[in-house]
Amino acid sequence: MAKKAKAKAAKTKQPAKRRAATAKSRAAVSAPKVAAGELVTLLDFVRYAVSRFAEAGVVFAHGTTDPIAEAVFLVGEALHLHPDQFEMFATARVTVREATAILGLIERRVATRLPAAYLVNKIYMRGVQFYVDERVIVPRSYIGELLESHFDGGATSLIGDPEAVERVLDLCTGSGCLAILAARNFPHAEIDAVDLSKDALAVAAKNVADHGVGERLTLHHGNLFAPLGEARYDLIITNPPYVDAEGMASLPAECRAEPAMAFDGGDDGLDIIRRILDEAKDHLTPDGGLLCEVGRGRALIEEEFSNLPLLWLDTEESNGEVFWIAASDL
Numbered sequence: 537m538a539k540k541a542k543a544k545a546a547k548t549k550q551p552a553k554r555r556a557a558t559a560k561s562r563a564a565v566s567a568p569k570v571a572a573g574e575l576v577t578l579l580d581f582v583r584y585a586v587s588r589f590a591e592a593g594v595v596f597a598h599g600t601t602d603p604i605a606e607a608v609f610l611v612g613e614a615l616h617l618h619p620d621q622f623e624m625f626a627t628a629r630v631t632v633r634e635a636t637a638i639l640g641l642i643e644r645r646v647a648t649r650l651p652a653a654y655l656v657n658k659i660y661m662r663g664v665q666f667y668v669d670e671r672v673i674v675p676r677s678y679i680g681e682l683l684e685s686h687f688d689g690g691a692t693s694l695i696g697d698p699e700a701v702e703r704v705l706d707l708c709t710g711s712g713c714l715a716i717l718a719a720r721n722f723p724h725a726e727i728d729a730v731d732l733s734k735d736a737l738a739v740a741a742k743n744v745a746d747h748g749v750g751e752r753l754t755l756h757h758g759n760l761f762a763p764l765g766e767a768r769y770d771l772i773i774t775n776p777p778y779v780d781a782e783g784m785a786s787l788p789a790e791c792r793a794e795p796a797m798a799f800d801g802g803d804d805g806l807d808i809i810r811r812i813l814d815e816a817k818d819h820l821t822p823d824g825g826l827l828c829e830v831g832r833g834r835a836l837i838e839e840e841f842s843n844l845p846l847l848w849l850d851t852e853e854s855n856g857e858v859f860w861i862a863a864s865d866l
């Protein structure tokens with residue numbers, strides 16, 4: 537491999553097979569089906585993107601859950617606009633150069649079926665920006681919202697004063713997004729974050745550095761609780777792999793571009809969740825608790841762990857996909 541290409545490959549650290557597949561799919565991107573000047577404003581490009589996405593049957597499951605939000609995200613990114621700024625410029629005209637950049641992104645999204653976040657190496661979660669690439673699953677956990685809605689120290693809060701939280705563990709941290717949101721939410725807490733994937737931890741390390749939380753947030757490589765010794769936490773948050781074998785076999789193309797180990801929860805999806813439920817008590821302080829996302833596993837979990845008083849939490853876009861349990865109930 538030429539020196540320059542080698543350096544680039546080392547920097548991106550993607551497996552050779554995936555790099556080849558990505559390069560191949562990028563090569564297949566066709567020229568946009570729009571003549572110069574046909575589309576004028578940001579809204580025109582959003583409307584066009586929505587219709588291209590519908591024609592191509594792309595799937596939205598990565599931070600945005602509908603074609604309009606995805607189109608707004610991509611158009612905004614091409615123009616270096618934060619999603620919150622879109623409305624202000626929605627009817628503004630774009631330059632020819634900007635139009636080329638926007639159309640290029642739309643066509644890459646359709647042709648490669650890569651999640652939009654991989655195309656721009658960026659995702660917003662609760663308004664906070666994170667770096668992502670194909671070494672890590674695109675952040676979209678419901679726990680981000682729950683940290684704001686259920687851990688604020690108010691009347692319905694699941695813990696006391698967030699300022700008094702001393703130690704938080706994020707198991708299966710991926711990009712580090714939840715650990716970083718936890719560091720913001722619990723301003724005096726020391727955060728530990730664990731992942732089995734060294735690739736994911738490399739992305740998490742970049743995010744930790746970008747957010748300047750390295751003094752309070754430590755990344756650990758290992759299998760669930762294994763690298764933590766006998767440490768105990770006031771709060772454990774986790775969005776583990778929980779897709780069952782049937783779900784793994786039918787993942788859409790966008791999700792197949794993400795690391796399989798971020799999804800694979802074994803035959804019934806509960807392999808990792810069982811281990812977390814078995815071991816969490818040994819790593820919680822007496823007043824602590826576990827917040828765990830489980831996808832569609834609720835019925836199975838309730839059947840198998842009928843002795844546990846799990847509290848199921850809803851978010852704007854989910855019903856009963858995350859449970860809370862206090863350490864004293866485990």
Ligand SMILES: C[S@@+](CC[C@H](N)C(=O)[O-])C[C@H]1O[C@@H](n2cnc3c(N)ncnc32)[C@H](O)[C@@H]1O
Nearest residue numbers: 675677708709710731732733759760775777798
């Ligand atoms: C669903 S992803 C969640 C990532 C991140 N917390 C988020 O919400 O975006 C699950 C993560 O668990 C990691 N993982 C899988 N098996 C693991 C294990 N046995 N121990 C630790 N991490 C594991 C994967 O590498 C992946 O990053």
